[in-house]
Amino acid sequence: SPGDIIKKHGAEVMRLWVAASPYESDIRLSEGILTALGNDYKKVRNTLKYALSNLFDFDPAQDAVGVDQLLPLDGWVLGAHESVIEKVTQAYEKFEFHLVFQTVVDFCSNELSAQYFDIQKDALYTSKKGGLKRRSAQTTLYRIVKELLVMLAPVTSFTCEEAYEFLPGKKELSVFLEPFPRPVAVAGRASTSAPEIEALLAVRASVLPLLEIARRDKLIGKSLEAQVVLCATGATGELLEKYAQQLPELFIVSQVHLARLADEKSTQIMEGVKAQVTQATGNKCPRCWTYRTEVGVQELCARCTEAQGTS
Numbered sequence: 001s002p003g004d005i006i007k008k009h010g011a012e013v014m015r016l017w018v019a020a021s022p023y024e025s026d027i028r029l030s031e032g033i034l035t036a037l038g039n040d041y042k043k044v045r046n047t048l049k050y051a052l053s054n055l056f057d058f059d060p061a062q063d064a065v066g067v068d069q070l071l072p073l074d075g076w077v078l079g080a081h082e083s084v085i086e087k088v089t090q091a092y093e094k095f096e097f098h099l100v101f102q103t104v105v106d107f108c109s110n111e112l113s114a115q116y117f118d119i120q121k122d123a124l125y126t127s128k129k130g131g132l133k134r135r136s137a138q139t140t141l142y143r144i145v146k147e148l149l150v151m152l153a154p155v156t157s158f159t160c161e162e163a164y165e166f167l168p169g170k171k172e173l174s175v176f177l178e179p180f181p182r183p184v185a186v187a188g189r190a191s192t193s194a195p196e197i198e199a200l201l202a203v204r205a206s207v208l209p210l211l212e213i214a215r216r217d218k219l220i221g222k223s224l225e226a227q228v229v230l231c232a233t234g235a236t237g238e239l240l241e242k243y244a245q246q247l248p249e250l251f252i253v254s255q256v257h258l259a260r261l262a263d264e265k266s267t268q269i270m271e272g273v274k275a276q277v278t279q280a281t282g283n284k285c286p287r288c289w290t291y292r293t294e295v296g297v298q299e300l301c302a303r304c305t306e307a308q309g310t311s
Contacts, residue, residue: 005034012156013038019097019155040105044152045159047108050117051145052166054124058138060169065132065139067184072193073246074140077116079194080107081144082183088151089180101155104148112144115201122249126288128307142168147181199239200250203230206269207251214277224289227255227280231262232273254280254291 005014016037021027070078084107091099120137127134146167153160153175164175172178207230211223220226228251232240240247240258247256266274280291285301287308292301300308 009034009038012159013041015155015157016041016101020101022096022098040101041156041159043105043113044101044108044148044156047112047117048145048148048159048163051141052163054141055138055145055168057129058135058142058168060139060142063130063135063138064142065136069132069136070140071133071136072197073116073119074136076194076197077111078140078143080111081147085147085151085181085183089182092154097155100151104152115204118252119250122252122288126304126307128309131307146178149175150178150181196239196243199236200243200247203232203236203240203270203273204250206273207275210267210269210275210277211251211253219277220279222289223252224254225280225291226253227257227278228253229257229259229263229266229276229278230273231259231266231275234272236270236272248290254282 002014005017013034017029017034020037067075067078084103087103088100091097091103123133123137145163149160149164149167160175164171207228210228211220211226214220214226215223228247230240230247237258243250244256244258248254262274263276266276269275282291282293283295284291285295285304287300287304290301295301298305
């Protein structure tokens with residue numbers, strides 16, 4: 001009965017089962033279906049919590065970055081978010097409610113949790129408090145979480161209403177009074193860099209298994225104990241050269257070295273790209289946990305020293 005389902009899984013999962021059931025065919029209900037929906041609900045809820053927790057010192061009226069100033073990774077994920085808005089809007093208009101939640105779950109699991117959140121943790125936790133890198137990420141998080149709440153409110157009403165209370169800045173009395181989001185084109189360098197970010201994420205996806213192997217073989221513990229050596233040719237090589245400074249953050253390692261000749265121990269990870277994982281050089285920075293050669297000579301790495309404003 002609905003009462004039993006609500007006692008075990010909660011009212012939101014009960015609503016999700018109704019919304020996620022395609023009414024063109026027979027309606028199915030089982031413990032397995034409810035458990036799967038519960039897991040998807042937790043993914044979305046954790047996504048909302050992560051975004052809101054990183055907006056604790058963000059005032060959109062004062063701290064937001066203009067769309068033409070967003071950094072490439074932020075522009076890329078907002079582009080993916082624009083696609084979600086379009087798909088969810090079409091699903092509501094066609095009364096295909098099962099596609100609404102599934103579209104959001106896929107976005108939270110793939111583009112957000114597995115990629116964007118994972119990469120941006122460093123920028124959010126260790127970058128200069130009011131610097132462009134951190135404010136660009138917070139601007140992106142603010143827009144995404146606010147619009148996800150509005151899109152999901154008809155389906156997970158209590159969750160979205162409660163989360164909306166923690167949204168910073170000026171807002172309505174209720175999430176249900178917010179206008180439904182409409183796609184806004186991402187401008188400037190963020191939009192032109194989107195294809196490059198896609199290509200870099202493809203390289204990242206090929207590097208991550210090598211880090212897992214290095215961890216399995218006890219060469220490293222955490223990924224920040226690693227240095228990745230890449231040898232790439234053609235357009236990919238040029239792209240890696242262009243984004244050389246951002247590669248450590250992208251791979252979540254301490255160092256990335258671009259070599260002209262591949263070591264014999266290197267592994268072919270994709271066409272025209274070979275990679276090898278070695279131990280990072282230098283000492284561990286006590287603030288950001290990355291390994292830098294200047295740590296030991298000075299207390300913090302150069303980036304953390306600058307972020308704290310001690311130099």
